[in-house]
Each structure stands twice: as C-alpha cells, then as structure tokens.
Amino acid sequence: MAVREGLLALLQDEPRYGYQLKTEFESATGGVWPLNVGQVYTTLDRLERDGLVGVEHVDDQKRYALTDGGRDALGSWWDAVPADDPPPRDELMLKVLMAIEKGHDHALRVVTHQRTALTALLRDRRRQRATAEGTGGDLAPALVTEALIVRAEADLRWLDQCEARVMSAAAEATTRSSDRTNGGSR
C-alpha cells in the first residue's frame, strides 16, 4: 500500500512527529483511511532503515525528516502512474466471469442482482455526498465520496455491457441450436 509514500509526502515541507503524521494522514484522506499508531511507527522505522527519513530526538520524542534519498523517492512517486499491470482483479469481475461459466441465464441473474445492489449503493453515496455538501463539508471527504460514486458508475456501466454481451451470446446460441434442429429434421 501507499502509506509509505503518503508519509513521505507529509514530510515534504517540514519535519514531523509520528503521532502528528498519523493525524495528518487521516485528515488528508478524508477520514476513510484510518491508521494505527503502531503501523505508522513500523513504516517510519522501515523508511529510516532504507535511508529515506532521518530521525532526531526533540524533548524525548522522535521527529522525522526527509533525507535527500527520501526527497528523490517522493519525486519519483509523484511522477509515477499507477499501472494496471497485472490486470485489475476485483471481486465483481471474478464473480461475473465465473457466472458466465455457469451459463447465460445464471450470468444474467448475477449481473442483474449485482447491478441492483450497486445502484442502491450509489444512491446511498449520493445522499451521503448531498448531506456532506449541505453541511459545508471539507474538500478531501467530498473528493473521496466522488471517487466512490464514479467507480460505482464505472462498475454499473461495465455490468450493462456484460448484460448486452451475454444477451447477444444467448441469442446466437439459440439461433445456432434451432439451425441444428432444422438441419437434423431434414
């Protein structure tokens, strides 16, 4: 996960204490990515081991700062593009691909059920966002909700395409089998 890089990014401007990093990480990610303190210190230990952060002791507390190596690593991270290689493997996709193996009718049932549930989920997220906007919410949580909405939309679009493809495959199969029947009766 990108917690490492998140911590480096928070250290970009000035040194920080461990607990401060935990709080700032959670606030920057809109409250959807809670960290426990242990996880933060373990990650910081690894960053120190890899020479990406340096530690100084201030009033008996460890304060962390980026090293030159850390600054380079952070620079590369800002520039790097998340690659879809290996291909995306999510549960929804797996479920639909497996359902197709079980026949067209089963696949359509699974697609329909998933789509209905996802539509209800999208509606709930929409309401959540409307409530957040109504109370003058912060930018980070609003963008997180927007990301969830857009991803749900993408999944729904994909399910629509699955439905269309499965239906046309089913229609072709019916045509083929009736051709065979007609041929056999001749």
Next chain:
Amino acid sequence: MTMTTTHEYVPSSGTPAAMIEFRAVTKTFGDGPSSVRALVDVDLVIPAGEFVTVMGPSGCGKSTLLHLVGAIEVPTAGVVAVGGADVAGLPLEDQARLRRVDIGYVFQSLNLIPSLSAAENVMLPLELDGETPRAARTAAEAALAQVGIDHEIDRAPDEFSGGQRQRIAIARAIVGDRRILLADEPTGALDTATGDGVVELLARLSNEHGVTVLMVTHEPRFSSWADRTVFLRDGVVVDDTGDSA
C-alpha cells in the same frame, strides 16, 4: 397491494396511496409473427411523491412505460391506473384532461417553442386550458422560481443555456400543480454537471413538493438521485431497488 380500480376520475386534489399502478400490463406493437412485445406482464406500484427511474438496454420498453402512464398508448392487456383510475377505461375527455392537467412531460430536447419567451412557454398549457393570461403568468412565475429561473424570464429559450432550457421545460411540465412528471432521458443532451443539476431538481420536486416523478435514463449517475430504480429487460421488470430498500 390490492386496490380497487374504478373508471371514475379522481380529481387533482385527491392523493391516493398509489399514484401510478401497473397490473399485469402487456403492450404489443403490430400483429402476427412480426409483432413486438414491448412490455410483458408488468406489475408496478408507484406511491404518490416517489421518484422512480427506469433503466434498461435500448428497446427494452422504457419509453412505452411512460407512454402508458400518459395515456399516449393503451395496454394490450392488463390495467394502468393513474390516481386510482384505469386510464384506458376513462372517457376520452377525461384522458385528455389527465394528460393536460395532471401529467407533465419532459423530453431530451425540443421541449420549448423557440418563438415564445421562457415565461410564455410555461404559461402555454394553462392558457390552452382556459386560464386567463394574468393567472397563467402568476403560475408560470411561481413554477419558474421553483426550478431556479427567477429573472430574464421574458427572453427567448435560445438565450438560455442547455441546462436552463431544460429547467424551463420542467417548469412547464409542473405548472399548475401537476402531480406527475414523466421524463424521457431529460439529461441526454446535457453534460454531467448540468445533468446532475436537472436531476437534483427532479428529486427536490419529488421530496419537497410531492410530485411523482417517473424518469427514463440509461445513466447510473442520474438514476442514483431517485428513491428507487426499476430495471427492464426485453419488456420484463427484472429487478427493482424498491424491493430491498
């Protein structure tokens, strides 16, 4: 739910529990082997004030569903009841009144008459129904305010943006306190943000003003503003978020 359907026309002031009801509705176009079954044995109950979207692939019967509610089509079998009355059983005069007084339509485009101002477009249905110009103007101003258009209402439609034009069309569809709004891909010609604004308005009309809204769309984004989504496939209702909500 069970409900006694009568051929008696229920006036606008009545608020029946089910504003729109389909009972075992089948709609077939054409005869013989070339006939097309647009809807097959559809059962659907839409309470007053609910915002329902209808989704499904092209040609699945979405628009036919709207046309049956609006008495533009009559079912081949089954009953479509609006406000508790079997629409097909109503005298023609009452069917026309239902279309004129109780139901408003919004389409993807071509909603407004270009040579009339925004206000005149909204006044039109009331004037056709015999309202005085003064009363129609007052009602039009109120409807336009409800959709967030409260100035420059005497300008021509083409002087407004696409989203504003659709809002004016919605004002015309609800003017005179119509209880049912039928919307067929009303966001089809709009960008995402503008479309969101239009659908949010429909949701508000339903939540705050008790308008029953039935909207056809193929966009999950816009559908998610609704209280409930019904999915059609080959004329059959295959699922309904209302069942689990």
